[in-house]
Amino acid sequence: MSEQGASPRELEAENESLRARMAYLLEQAERNHDIMCRHQAFDLEIVGAATFPELIDTIFRTLPAISDLDIATLCLVDPDADIHGVMVKLGVDFDDFPQLVFVASDSAFGFVPSRRALLTAPSKPLLGPYVPTLHQAMFPQPPAGLQSIALVPLLRNKRIIGSLNLGSVNASRFTPALGTDFIEHMASIIAICLENVISNEMLKYIGLTDSLTGVYNRRYIDRRLLEEIGRARRQAYRISCMYIDIDHFKAVNDNFGHPGGDEVLREVASRIKAELRLSDALGRFGGEEFVVLLIDADLESATIVAQRIRASIDGAPFELSSGERLPVSVSIGVATLDDFERDHAIEGVAQQLVAQADNALYQAKENGRNRVVSFDE
Numbered sequence: 140m141s142e143q144g145a146s147p148r149e150l151e152a153e154n155e156s157l158r159a160r161m162a163y164l165l166e167q168a169e170r171n172h173d174i175m176c177r178h179q180a181f182d183l184e185i186v187g188a189a190t191f192p193e194l195i196d197t198i199f200r201t202l203p204a205i206s207d208l209d210i211a212t213l214c215l216v217d218p219d220a221d222i223h224g225v226m227v228k229l230g231v232d233f234d235d236f237p238q239l240v241f242v243a244s245d246s247a248f249g250f251v252p253s254r255r256a257l258l259t260a261p262s263k264p265l266l267g268p269y270v271p272t273l274h275q276a277m278f279p280q281p282p283a284g285l286q287s288i289a290l291v292p293l294l295r296n297k298r299i300i301g302s303l304n305l306g307s308v309n310a311s312r313f314t315p316a317l318g319t320d321f322i323e324h325m326a327s328i329i330a331i332c333l334e335n336v337i338s339n340e341m342l343k344y345i346g347l348t349d350s351l352t353g354v355y356n357r358r359y360i361d362r363r364l365l366e367e368i369g370r371a372r373r374q375a376y377r378i379s380c381m382y383i384d385i386d387h388f389k390a391v392n393d394n395f396g397h398p399g400g401d402e403v404l405r406e407v408a409s410r411i412k413a414e415l416r417l418s419d420a421l422g423r424f425g426g427e428e429f430v431v432l433l434i435d436a437d438l439e440s441a442t443i444v445a446q447r448i449r450a451s452i453d454g455a456p457f458e459l460s461s462g463e464r465l466p467v468s469v470s471i472g473v474a475t476l477d478d479f480e481r482d483h484a485i486e487g488v489a490q491q492l493v494a495q496a497d498n499a500l501y502q503a504k505e506n507g508r509n510r511v512v513s514f515d516e
């Protein structure tokens with residue numbers, strides 16, 4: 140009986156082929172490990188982003204590089220433009236993020252809930268060719284030759300809060316046949332980070348604004364004034380301050396009730412705001428007092444703005460939701476930071492500026508109300 144074994148040559152060939160296969164698998168494993176490490180570093184970086192602009196910037200800067208993409212964009216659902224409005228108030232400049240798009244409703248994305256789970260609706264990513272007529276809104280500045288895209292829903296509690304949009308000039312990069320576990324995982328982390336950072340920014344905003352009128356509160360104005368004085372000293376521009384007080388406001392409350400008084404406060408805030416530049420800051424200091432910081436305005440131009448505000452409030456009666464009409468007037472004190480008093484601590488200089496405006500306001504009340512008085516030393 141002869142044994143039918145493989146010849147040494149065959150064994151050698153098999154061995155070689157196994158070695159080659161192993162080398163290939165090792166190389167793949169190393170590449171996957173490398174991708175995983177890069178993505179773990181990305182996850183850590185976005186989890187650590189403390190503010191909305193920091194998070195957005197990290198996503199747009201890092202994601203295309205680590206995932207070898209030609210473009211990555213984000214769409215956020217913002218039905219009442221609350222997120223956009225709050226971020227603008229917190230100083231976010233959206234011109235820095237052309238890849239960020241706000242949409243009024245998630246229907247803009249065209250995600251369809253999977254048929255299997257229509258009610259629980261975990262929408263699936265859409266992968267395929269880039270079609271400008273369908274996808275241009277999600278890629279406002281597409282790279283030349285964009286061929287294939289992945290639109291990945293950003294889900295929180297089964298609600299679509301936006302979409303992460305990835306694009307490649309390679310037509311075979313994103314096709315419906317591609318597994319989506321990896322990009323879905325990435326999108327779920329981005330969605331959590333976005334939700335956290337947006338909530339934090341909203342809380343920050345609430346802590347800096349007056350809930351009745353929507354203008355800033357005293358804490359914000361105090362802080363902003365310190366920043367502005369520091370900047371004005373460096374860049375040598377003028378800062379002025381207005382202290383505004385509604386005349387005989389107690390009588391408004393007495394005659395029209397507290398809700399009527401609240402309506403007057405809101406309308407006064409809105410009329411003041413209409414006369415200001417975007418760079419100015421309006422805050423309610425409590426009660427019926429408002430303070431305005433005018434950036435790059437000397438006493439003369441601040442006084443002109445104050446006169447405009449006084450005239451716009453006095454010029455047309457206020458109409459309450461009850462249909463009642465009433466005249467309202469304000470007294471305004473104006474002061475300016477003449478020299479920058481570089482030898483003095485910023486805190487003291489800030490307090491002095493507000494106190495001077497308050498002093499001038501007192502004079503305006505003494506002189507008969509419904510007038511503007513500028514502080515002169």
Ligand SMILES: Nc1nc2c(ncn2[C@@H]2O[C@H](COP(=O)(O)OP(=O)(O)OP(=O)(O)O)[C@@H](O)[C@H]2O)c(=O)[nH]1
Nearest residue numbers: 384385386387388389390392397400401425426427
């Ligand atoms: N409706 C409303 N009233 C407020 C609020 N905060 C303070 N007030 C009222 O504002 C009034 C301020 O009255 P006063 O400080 O006496 O001043 P005034 O009547 O405006 O008189 P002059 O400033 O001297 O012209 C008080 O009646 C307060 O109750 C608020 O948030 N809403």
